[in-house]
Amino acid sequence: MQNEVAHRRLRELILDGTYAPGVRLTEVDAAAALEMSRTPVREALRALAADGLVRTTGRGVVVVALDPGDLEDAYQVRAALEALTAETAATRQRDGRLAPADLTALRTLADVTAETTSEGRLVEAVELNRRFHRRIAELAGNRIALETLNRVWDQIQVSTLRSLKPVVRHAHVSAQHDDLLAAITDGRAQDAGQIARRHVLDTRTTARQPPEQQ
Amino acid sequence: MQNEVAHRRLRELILDGTYAPGVRLTEVDAAAALEMSRTPVREALRALAADGLVRTTGRGVVVVALDPGDLEDAYQVRAALEALTAETAATRQRDGRLAPADLTALRTLADVTAETTSEGRLVEAVELNRRFHRRIAELAGNRIALETLNRVWDQIQVSTLRSLKPVVRHAHVSAQHDDLLAAITDGRAQDAGQIARRHVLDTRTTARQPPEQQ
DNA sequence: TTTGCATGCATTGCATACAATGGATACAGT
DNA sequence: ACTGTATCCATTGTATGCAATGCATGCAAA
Structure with a gap:
């Protein structure tokens, strides 16, 4: 088609x-x-x-590009939903419903993301970062949340792509990824949710307004 | 068009x-x-x-009708987002950014909803209930959240319409509405968020599977 | 110079014809 | 009877023509 x-x-x-x-x-x-x-x-x-x-x-x-207000709103929605998926994923881990292979794959993804980010390969880093977060949402097994997050991720990505710059505190970002992964691995659901929310809000960037082109 | x-x-x-x-x-x-x-x-x-x-x-x-698993997922997403909008609305109230008229209108809406529900006028009650929740999301002023919630509300509505039955604990539902409204009016943001989440999860219903018709 | 207006043109909105697809059905062979 | 297969038909997929729309441009009048 x-x-x-x-x-x-x-x-x-x-x-x-x-x-x-x-x-x-x-x-x-x-x-x-x-x-x-x-x-x-x-x-x-x-x-x-x-x-x-x-x-x-x-x-x-x-x-489109979201104006700064809408972009902030999008991050709030994203934070709420990623808190949910992280919490759900951790709960499933605690209940033994996650395969060990899933977590090792996530571990690898986090490592590769950290490396790529620290080396300043921005475009790849954006892609890998998104995959890390998506993988967690997939582990939560909530299809509706995943679809919704995909929309929000898309909108944030298109609105922030123009202002990509080396992640200033990439060690901080990687540490948060590690914390999140650890909380999920340990099945600490509430922790995972809070870490995810904090992390999303910490990575907020502001949009540059689009030139009304052509 | x-x-x-x-x-x-x-x-x-x-x-x-x-x-x-x-x-x-x-x-x-x-x-x-x-x-x-x-x-x-x-x-x-x-x-x-x-x-x-x-x-x-x-x-x-x-x-479509969501299968029971997806419907549960949809309620989880709805709960997360309504917690966000309730919390945001309460914060705005605390900061004096809500008009008193907005809150009295919401008060009226809650009363009418309670009356209609207690009288068992189901179709109207569904509509009014949705308006009550939508109004709160509007007061939060988060356009992205509102659009996202509209999608989730639609999906839940189409999946539960066939199994409408008199709300068993309608006094409970109305009391939760009142609590939520009070928390927002008082600007108790965290309370509002928690009440909203609890309320949404308490009103979960299970879907009846659709007959694969024609 | 500025404002109002008419006219042209780029572009979408809609309808319809035709092609492609795939599921159901009927029939033949075993 | 059962299975494989050919055929048909309902239905969507795609292309294209024509109508409608509204923005831009230029010209005239103040």
């Missing part, structure tokens, strides 16, 4: 910054770029709007 | 139970029912899928 292809490809292009916030996309342009007719592209643009990644104006769609 | 009309009308029909979970909808049927061509209807169906209200099979869309 070409509309799914279009949706996936356009989403990639937005999340990796190729289409920056403020950039305008018309159906015909996107159709030409993806070499398909307007119909599937049109549906893909609608889907991106539902994802909150673009805003439809009367005149094509525009890649 | 007809696609918006189609989206709105189909959403209504699903949320009020006219199209029950498990019912299959084809593009042509829906187009005929709404008296428009397939194109806008098709977009509306896609939007409903993005809302999580229908699931697209290769053969038309099917009105």
Whole structure:
């Protein structure tokens, strides 16, 4: 199905910054770029709007960036949900419903993320960091929370990508990851939730406003 | 725009139970029912899928109902987010950023909801209850949280509508509403969050599985 | 110079024709 | 009877034409 292809490809292009916030996309342009007719592209643009990644104006769609207030709100939502997933994952661990392999994989992911971050490979670090957090949500086994978090992560990512800079206190970030992992491993559910919330709020960045381009 | 009309009308029909979970909808049927061509209807169906209200099979869309596990997950997400919005609303009240009129309106809404519930007018009660909770989220002023909650509310509503029954402990529910309102009015943010979470989890119901119809 | 207005044009909204797909059904062979 | 297979048909997927919309541009009038 070409509309799914279009949706996936356009989403990639937005999340990796190729289409920056403020950039305008018309159906015909996107159709030409993806070499398909307007119909599937049109549906893909609608889907991106539902994802909150673009805003439809009367005149094509525009890649969104959250204003600083909305971005703060998004972090609050993310913190609440990641506290939930961390707590749930820890509970499942305590009840013996997590495979040991899951935790070692998470351990590895945390290590690789720390290394990549400390070396300043920013784009990779963003991707790995997201995978670490997603993995925890997956371990919680809450499908609704995972889907919701995916939306929020997307919106935060597109809004902060332009202002990527070396993580200043990367040792702090890595330590929080370690603490979180330890709490989950020990099945300390409440701790895990609180650490996750604290961590998300500590990594808040502010958005740069998008230039209303084209 | 007809696609918006189609989206709105189909959403209504699903949320009020006219199209029950498990019912299959084809593009042509829906187009005929709404008296428009397939194109806008098709977009509306896609939007409903993005809302999580229908699931697209290769053969038309099917009105979803969450299975018991997913429904439980949805309540967990709802509890986490309503804790956030209640806490935020209370904080704003404490900081004097809420208008007194907002709180009296909420007070009235709580009273009407209690009355309707105690009289067993179920459909109205569902609507009023949702408005009460939505109003609090609006007072929190967190747009992202409100949008996210709307999705979760929709999914819970469509999954529980078939099993509506008189609220057994309606006095308990009303008392929790009153407690929540009091905590917000007093600006007791942490209390408000905890009461909201407790309340949501106390009102959990279990879903009846949809018949795979037609 | 500025404001109002008309006109053109880019772009989306909608309808419809046609292609592709995949599930159901009927039939043949064992 | 049972299984495999060919065929049909319902339904969606895609392309494209035409209508509607609204923004931008230029021109005229004050």
